[in-house]
Amino acid sequence: MKSKSPGVNTICTHVGELKDEQYKGAISPLYMSSSYAYENVDVKRYPRYFNTPNQEGLAKKVAALEHCEAGLIFGSGMAAISHTMLAFLRQGDHVVVQKTIYGGAYNFMVEELPKYGISYDFTDGFTETDFRNKIKPNTKVIYVETPSNPLMLITDLEMISGLAKEYGLVSMIDNTFATPINQTPADFGIDIMIHSATKYMGGHSDICAGAVAASEEHIKKIWNVGKNLGGSLSDYTVWLLERSMKTMGIRVKAHNRNARKIARWLNDHELVQKVYYPGLKEHPDHELAKKQMKGYTGMLSFELVSGVDPNKFMGSLSMIKQSMSLAGVESTILSPAKTSHALLSVEERERQGISDGLLRFSIGIENKNDLIADLEHAFREVSSNRLQKSLV
Ligand code: PLP
Numbered sequence: 039m040k041s042k043s044p045g046v047n048t049i050c051t052h053v054g055e056l057k058d059e060q061y062k063g064a065i066s067p068l069y070m071s072s073s074y075a076y077e078n079v080d081v082k083r084y085p086r087y088f089n090t091p092n093q094e095g096l097a098k099k100v101a102a103l104e105h106c107e108a109g110l111i112f113g114s115g116m117a118a119i120s121h122t123m124l125a126f127l128r129q130g131d132h133v134v135v136q137k138t139i140y141g142g143a144y145n146f147m148v149e150e151l152p153k154y155g156i157s158y159d160f161t162d163g164f165t166e167t168d169f170r171n172k173i174k175p176n177t178k179v180i181y182v183e184t185p186s187n188p189l190m191l192i193t194d195l196e197m198i199s200g201l202a203k204e205y206g207l208v209s210m211i212d213n214t215f216a217t218p219i220n221q222t223p224a225d226f227g228i229d230i231m232i233h234s235a236t237k238y239m240g241g242h243s244d245i246c247a248g249a250v251a252a253s254e255e256h257i258k259k260i261w262n263v264g265k266n267l268g269g270s271l272s273d274y275t276v277w278l279l280e281r282s283m284k285t286m287g288i289r290v291k292a293h294n295r296n297a298r299k300i301a302r303w304l305n306d307h308e309l310v311q312k313v314y315y316p317g318l319k320e321h322p323d324h325e326l327a328k329k330q331m332k333g334y335t336g337m338l339s340f341e342l343v344s345g346v347d348p349n350k351f352m353g354s355l356s357m358i359k360q361s362m363s364l365a366g367v368e369s370t371i372l373s374p375a376k377t378s379h380a381l382l383s384v385e386e387r388e389r390q391g392i393s394d395g396l397l398r399f400s401i402g403i404e405n406k407n408d409l410i411a412d413l414e415h416a417f418r419e420v421s422s423n424r425l426q427k428s429l430v
Contacts, residue, residue, distance in 0.1 A: 195223050297336040316334050365400055371398065
C-alpha cells in the first residue's frame with residue numbers, strides 16, 4: 039500500500055531524488071553542467087537561476103521537510119538570509135528583528151540594510167509586547183530565530199504569525215538550530231523558513247550552504263532577487279548536501295538524545311553556574327519549547343562558576359574539539375564572545391546576555407558516556423587549578 043504522506047526519514051532519503059535513467063544507479067546522478075539547451079525546452083536551466091536538476095531536486099526535499107510548497111538552495115546561510123530579506127524589503131521599509139540572533143545576521147541588518155534605505159529595530163525582549171512595540175506603519179517583515187544562538191531562548195511562533203497576520207507582515211524564521219526534524223514553523227503560520235545548511239542539514243562539518251522553504255508565491259519573489267544577487271550553490275555541493283540530508287532525521291534524533299542527558303548532567307555539576315537548554319524543566323521557556331518543538335536539538339550553552347577559567351576548561355578537553363561552527367556529528371565547543379559574536383561590540387554582547395564565560399556546546403553523536411568522561415576530566419583539571427590558586 040502506498041503511504042499518503044511519507045514519514046520524515048523517508049522524506050530525508052527519497053523526496054527530490056533524481057532518477058538515473060541511463061544506468062539505473064541507486065542514487066541521484068550529479069549534473070555538473072553549467073550550460074543547458076534553450077530551444078524547445080520547458081525550463082531554461084542555469085546554475086545561477088537555482089534550477090539545475092540537482093538544485094531543484096534538493097529544494098523539493100527541503101520544502102517537504104518544512105511542510106511548504108517550494109524551496110531554494112543557497113551558497114551559504116547568510117546568502118539565504120540576505121536574499122530573502124532583500125526580496126521583501128525596499129527603500130523606506132522597516133523590519134522588526136528579534137533581540138538575540140546569529141551574529142552574522144545581526145551584522146547584515148546593521149551594516150547592509152541602511153545602505154538600501156531600509157530601517158530596522160531590535161526588540162527589547164521576546165514577548166508579544168516587545169515585538170508589538172517595535173512595529174511601525176512601514177514595517178514589512180518580522181524576523182526571528184528560535185531557539186536562538188547561543189542562549190537557546192524560545193520565541194512563540196504562534197504569537198509571531200499572529201502579529202504578522204494582524205499587521206500584514208511577512209514572518210521569517212532562522213530555523214537552523216531546530217532543523218525541520220525538531221520544528222516545522224509553517225505549522226504555526228510562519229511564512230518563510232531559512233537555514234544555514236552548513237549546520238545540521240550538512241551535519242558533517244564539510245559543507246557551506248543555505249536553504250529556504252516557503253509558499254510558491256514567496257519563493258518566486260526570493261528567486262527574482264536571487265537570480266540578480268547570484269547566491270546559488272555549486273551542484274557538487276548540492277549533491278553532497280542531498281547525501282547528508284538522507285541521514286538528517288536519525289542524526290538529529292541522536293543529537294537530541296545526547297544533549298538532553300548531558301544538559302541534565304551539566305546542570306547538576308558544582309562547577310556549572312547555569313545551563314541554557316530548552317529541554318530542561320528549569321529553562322524559562324521549557325513549556326513553550328514543548329508546545330512548538332518535537333525535540334530540543336543538540337545545542338546548549340553553559341556558564342562555568344566564577345573563578346573557573348573557560349579557556350583552561352576548553353583546553354583540557356580532548357575528544358570535544360574547540361572549533362567554530364556547530365551541528366556536526368562530532369562534538370565541538372566554543373566561546374561565542376570570541377567567535378560567532380566576536381564582531382559585536384562589548385555593549386551589544388552585554389545587551390544580548392553573552393558573557394565572556396559563556397560556552398556554546400554542540401553535542402555530537404558520540405557515545406554519551408565518552409563525552410561525559412571528557413567533560414569530567416576537564417572539570418577535574420580546572421578544579422585542581424582552582425584549588426592550587428586558593429592555596430597560594
Ligand atoms: N544562522 C545561524 C543560526 C547560524 O548559526 C549561522 C552560522 O553559524 C548562520 C545563520 C549563517 O550561516 P552560514 O555560515 O552558512 O552563512
